[in-house]
Amino acid sequence: MSHKIATIIKREYLSRVRKRSFIVMTILGPILMASLMVAPVILTQISDKTQEVGIVDDSGLFYYRFRDANNIRFTPLPSGIDQALELMRQGRFDAVLHIPEIAFESPSSLRLFSEKATNLNTKLYVENILKQEFEGLKLGAAGIDPEILRKVDTPVNIHAIRIKKDGLEQTDHPEVSMGLGFVSGILIYLFIFLFGSQVLRGVLEEKTSRIVEIIVSSVKPFQLMMGKILGVGLVGLTQFLIWIILTFAIVGTVRASMPELFHFTPDEQVFVTGSQVLNPQELQAQRDMIQQHDTQAGQIMQGLASINFPVMILSFIFFFLGGYLLYGALFAAIGSAVDSEADTQQFMLPVTIPLLFAFIMAQMVMSNPSGPVAFWLSMIPLTSPVIMMVRIPFGVPYTEVLLSAALLVAGFVFTTWLASRIYRTGILMYGKKVSYAELWKWIRHR
Numbered sequence: 001m002s003h004k005i006a007t008i009i010k011r012e013y014l015s016r017v018r019k020r021s022f023i024v025m026t027i028l029g030p031i032l033m034a035s036l037m038v039a040p041v042i043l044t045q046i047s048d049k050t051q052e053v054g055i056v057d058d059s060g061l062f063y064y065r066f067r068d069a070n071n072i073r074f075t076p077l078p079s080g081i082d083q084a085l086e087l088m089r090q091g092r093f094d095a096v097l098h099i100p101e102i103a104f105e106s107p108s109s110l111r112l113f114s115e116k117a118t119n120l121n122t123k124l125y126v127e128n129i130l131k132q133e134f135e136g137l138k139l140g141a142a143g144i145d146p147e148i149l150r151k152v153d154t155p156v157n158i159h160a161i162r163i164k165k166d167g168l169e170q171t172d173h174p175e176v177s178m179g180l181g182f183v184s185g186i187l188i189y190l191f192i193f194l195f196g197s198q199v200l201r202g203v204l205e206e207k208t209s210r211i212v213e214i215i216v217s218s219v220k221p222f223q224l225m226m227g228k229i230l231g232v233g234l235v236g237l238t239q240f241l242i243w244i245i246l247t248f249a250i251v252g253t254v255r256a257s258m259p260e261l262f263h264f265t266p267d268e269q270v271f272v273t274g275s276q277v278l279n280p281q282e283l284q285a286q287r288d289m290i291q292q293h294d295t296q297a298g299q300i301m302q303g304l305a306s307i308n309f310p311v312m313i314l315s316f317i318f319f320f321l322g323g324y325l326l327y328g329a330l331f332a333a334i335g336s337a338v339d340s341e342a343d344t345q346q347f348m349l350p351v352t353i354p355l356l357f358a359f360i361m362a363q364m365v366m367s368n369p370s371g372p373v374a375f376w377l378s379m380i381p382l383t384s385p386v387i388m389m390v391r392i393p394f395g396v397p398y399t400e401v402l403l404s405a406a407l408l409v410a411g412f413v414f415t416t417w418l419a420s421r422i423y424r425t426g427i428l429m430y431g432k433k434v435s436y437a438e439l440w441k442w443i444r445h446r
Contacts, residue, residue: 005230008219008223008224013231025239026239026243029243051072051121052092052095053074054093056099058101059100063076084096088114094116177393181362181393185387187320188316188385188389189355189358189386195233195235199232199332220424221424225329237317312393319405322411326408326411329418336422337429358382362386365387365390425445
């Protein structure tokens, strides 16, 4: 029995990995995944052009209130707005800010002119400066010192530090965990649908072409179903492992060749504890100095480095295989019960609703990965592959992971038994519209 299943697995596996589409997607997949991580960093460096902004201030109140930023430079223009716009058309400026005389009484009269699409960062920076200046003028008119407001306004940025079981401190990046969890959930969702659909189409093609009649003369229907499910699953696993290896290789190569784009200093090297606490001036000076050299890409990479990737990858493999085998058995049963792909729709909906529901609930789970909703959805076999992968980057107790895994195995065994009873009858039945009542008869038949 095992020899026949192994033969079917080999046939399904080799017939798919030799396809040109498999080879193309295996190569393109890691390139696209690595590009999502690396391309924004490189493009930001390329597109980081200094914006030249001319200022025409008819009110005379704000000419010298604008401070140059890293990539924004302001130039006061004594001429009128028409001459300033002409200079912009000649290429002297990327944008021109016009502050009319009535701007203080009517802030809506402010205008930022540009020939190309308005740079959002420039617009937000100008708005922030004018907001502060307008507030200062209004406070001064009311007899209140604007400096008081500036001292009271205190931006707060809490740096999360996770204390591990061994007592070591490690920078925690909940944003990175959230992004990684969401991506993992999406990949599980897409992989189950993609390879589950391949099982359905494969069963349906063999049934409609009557090839299955020849095959079942040598093997049992259950052996054929399991061989097809496992063969396609191994194709997905092979592709995923190649993707992971190539993605890490590409990102590592780019990071090694351009280290200045990924510089970041962990917070545990800046902050100290207990009697070693720095005074406020030293701490702020040290933080400001470090932030001049740190990059956003470096922060992301540091956040990814804090993830336990061996556990993450092994969990992904297990929950992908478990989820795929569970849903793949149901897809195989649907393919055996119908005569055309159009007839599959009525049976696909109830099977895919739990998977869609898990995908929709992923956002709620990310906001509270330790809550009761997240816990129960990660225990139910129909939703656990997606939800558990969303939770794992945040840190899940091993007892919960093991319990979820055990329930997923039990769910796979049950759905395989259920699907096999439909498959053994439906695979050799032609020309009959199948209903849910008919499927129930097949399940109960001995």
